[in-house]
Amino acid sequence: MGKEGDKAKLLLIYNPVAGQETVSQMIGDIARSLQEKWDLTIRPTLCGGHAERIAAQESEGYDVVVAAGGDGTIHEVVNGLMRFDKRPILGIVPGGTANDIARTMQVPLDLLEACEFMKQEQPCAIDIGRCNDRYFVNFFGVGLISTVSSEIKNETKTYLRHFTYYLKSLQYLQSDSLFRVAITTEDKTIQKEAVMVYVANGQSLAGLELFGDKELNSGQFEVIIVENIGLSEIMSVASSYLRREPIQHEAIFRFKASELTIACSPAQFIDMDGEKNGKTPSKVRLLSGALRVIGRV
Numbered sequence: 046m047g048k049e050g051d052k053a054k055l056l057l058i059y060n061p062v063a064g065q066e067t068v069s070q071m072i073g074d075i076a077r078s079l080q081e082k083w084d085l086t087i088r089p090t091l092c093g094g095h096a097e098r099i100a101a102q103e104s105e106g107y108d109v110v111v112a113a114g115g116d117g118t119i120h121e122v123v124n125g126l127m128r129f130d131k132r133p134i135l136g137i138v139p140g141g142t143a144n145d146i147a148r149t150m151q152v153p154l155d156l157l158e159a160c161e162f163m164k165q166e167q168p169c170a171i172d173i174g175r176c177n178d179r180y181f182v183n184f185f186g187v188g189l190i191s192t193v194s195s196e197i198k199n200e201t202k203t204y205l206r207h208f209t210y211y212l213k214s215l216q217y218l219q220s221d222s223l224f225r226v227a228i229t230t231e232d233k234t235i236q237k238e239a240v241m242v243y244v245a246n247g248q249s250l251a252g253l254e255l256f257g258d259k260e261l262n263s264g265q266f267e268v269i270i271v272e273n274i275g276l277s278e279i280m281s282v283a284s285s286y287l288r289r290e291p292i293q294h295e296a297i298f299r300f301k302a303s304e305l306t307i308a309c310s311p312a313q314f315i316d317m318d319g320e321k322n323g324k325t326p327s328k329v330r331l332l333s334g335a336l337r338v339i340g341r342v
């Protein structure tokens with residue numbers, strides 16, 4: 046191994062409150078592992094939004110910037126990195142609750158295995174979504190998804206959180222959550238009454254691999270509109286999922302697009318990668334191969 050100065054530079058941004066605070070507890074081991082390959086700088090976040098500021102203000106001159114935390118932390122770091130024309134490579138240490146982005150990129154969920162993985166794997170270019178002046182890696186969503194994710198945001202962070210997520214989904218489906226949506230793409234306009242619109246770039250949502258064939262370099266989003274759907278329909282969709290069959294239901298409308306405008310009445314809160322980001326209307330665009338990430342697509 047060469048001198049410290051010969052090594053590439055890595056900035057590790059970690060969220061000490063993500064998931065069950067495992068990154069915080071293991072930061073010494075994580076640092077020792079990464080130092081074997083890189084000249085390491087470590088920056089913990091102090092509050093929400095801080096990971097994005099660190100990435101935007103301090104990434105210059107680094108070869109790799111690692112987001113250690115959950116999807117929210119990765120979302121913030123990506124938003125910081127996307128401001129640069131010449132972007133450092135992104136690495137992931139999955140210390141969150143759902144870790145949907147890490148799952149899609151096949152990063153091991155064990156923190157030290159993820160460090161080993163980073164040392165061995167090559168980066169690959171992935172598509173990034175853009176909505177107005179914000180970016181997303183995994184998904185853009187309005188309706189049910191946004192309501193549920195903000196409701197659970199402050200709940201106790203244990204494995205029970207996943208369970209809570211599904212219960213809350215069912216609860217909201219029973220309530221008055223319908224809205225009108227008009228989506229315009231490169232070649233069509235679709236108007237529906239919906240409870241949720243989900244624009245998938247990645248494969249997983251809340252730890253479930255819902256879009257198994259959706260690769261992060263496909264050049265297209267998978268757009269899902271969930272129309273008015275009741276409990277019996279949910280059970281039928283859930284049983285398809287459990288039987289590993291493609292999710293097909295008359296209340297679920299799917300298509301592919303790389304550019305779309307979404308208008309809702311009434312206006313809906315936007316959720317990107319599990320983080321709230323303003324309200325519709327939205328212009329959503331796919332930026333092909335915009336970021337290099339250590340992982341597999």
Ligand SMILES: Nc1ncnc2c1ncn2[C@@H]1O[C@H](COP(=O)(O)OP(=O)(O)OP(=O)(O)O)[C@@H](O)[C@H]1O
Nearest residue numbers: 063064090091092093115116117118141142143144
């Ligand atoms: N020091 C901090 N104190 C409080 N909140 C923070 C701090 N640093 C970051 N945050 C916020 O913590 C929130 C949760 O982080 P993150 O999404 O990474 O973990 P998670 O919710 O457990 O994982 P996942 O999104 O994968 O389910 C984010 O909204 C982020 O802005």
